[in-house]
Amino acid sequence: MTRLDVILIAVAGLALLPGNAGAQSANAPSSIYTPKTQPQPQPLRVEVIDGTRFRDIETRTVYRLYGIEACAPDQTARLGRQPWPCGAMAVAWLVTATLNRWLACGSVRVEGDEQLVRCATAGHADLAADMLHDGVAVLAPLAPDDLKIPSYVAAQADARKAYRGLWSSTFEMPWDWRARRDRQSALDNEVRR
Numbered sequence: 107m108t109r110l111d112v113i114l115i116a117v118a119g120l121a122l123l124p125g126n127a128g129a130q131s132a133n134a135p136s137s138i139y140t141p142k143t144q145p146q147p148q149p150l151r152v153e154v155i156d157g158t159r160f161r162d163i164e165t166r167t168v169y170r171l172y173g174i175e176a177c178a179p180d181q182t183a184r185l186g187r188q189p190w191p192c193g194a195m196a197v198a199w200l201v202t203a204t205l206n207r208w209l210a211c212g213s214v215r216v217e218g219d220e221q222l223v224r225c226a227t228a229g230h231a232d233l234a235a236d237m238l239h240d241g242v243a244v245l246a247p248l249a250p251d252d253l254k255i256p257s258y259v260a261a262q263a264d265a266r267k268a269y270r271g272l273w274s275s276t277f278e279m280p281w282d283w284r285a286r287r288d289r290q291s292a293l294d295n296e297v298r299r
Contacts, residue, residue, distance in 0.1 A: 149208035157196025157243065158234075159220065160204060171234040172214045172222045173258050174243040175280040176200075178287070183277035192242075192272055199242045203230055214253075238262045241271020244279065 152160040152169070157176025161168050176196035177183070183192040204227065211223040230236045237243035238261035245262050248254060266273040278286070 149210050151207075152204050152209055154197055154201045154204060157193060157200060157237075160200065168220045169211060169223045169225070170217070170220045171237070171243075172224050173246055173252070173255055174234045174237060175246045176237065176243040177272070177277070177280050178284055181278075181280065181283050183272055183275040185275040190275070192275070192277055195271075196237070196242045199237060199240065200233070203227060203233060203236070209233075232257070234258065235261045239265055239270075241265040241268075241273050244272065247281065 150162045150164065153163055154160045155168065156179050158171045158174055159168060177192035179193040179197055181191075181193040182189045184190070207227045207229070209225045209227055211221075211225040214222040214224060216222070225233045227233065234243065235255075235257050238245065238258055245258060265271060
């Protein structure tokens with residue numbers, strides 16, 4: 107079994123997400139079988155943009171890991187009195203997990219110009235779950251139609267209980283930090299006018 111086979115097998119479960127189920131066409135004859143899952147996605151090589159986003163190096167399509175948030179690249183956390191770059195750590199984790207590796211991703215939905223995905227590599231059955239487990243990401247707030255993934259909840263609870271990564275430190279939730287930064291940037295622009 108090749109490494110590519112392992113990746114495709116690992117992502118097989120990702121193809122079963124809501125919205126990925128195949129449907130029989132209204133025009134299709136009833137004697138033709140249509141599988142209930144989509145064909146396996148093409149594996150891809152990526153370049154990391156930030157702690158949850160990456161770009162396919164061939165097609166330039168941007169992907170974002172579903173269900174998680176990570177510190178912004180310039181965000182910091184504080185362990186006691188010592189600040190540390192939680193955003194840079196999230197980027198480094200994702201680069202280490204994806205560099206020179208094939209990714210197989212199952213699309214959850216398209217949001218703007220990004221694909222929300224769940225991805226696997228030969229070393230990570232689910233990148234987002236492993237980031238949560240290592241404490242370099244947190245669960246994202248759920249939108250009304252988002253699927254709560256029990257393994258993600260368990261991974262974060264485990265990291266928090268073990269004080270891994272962010273959970274060993276004082277930090278601001280990434281979405282709050284970004285909102286505060288955006289408000290401050292808007293105020294700074296007002297003052298300059």
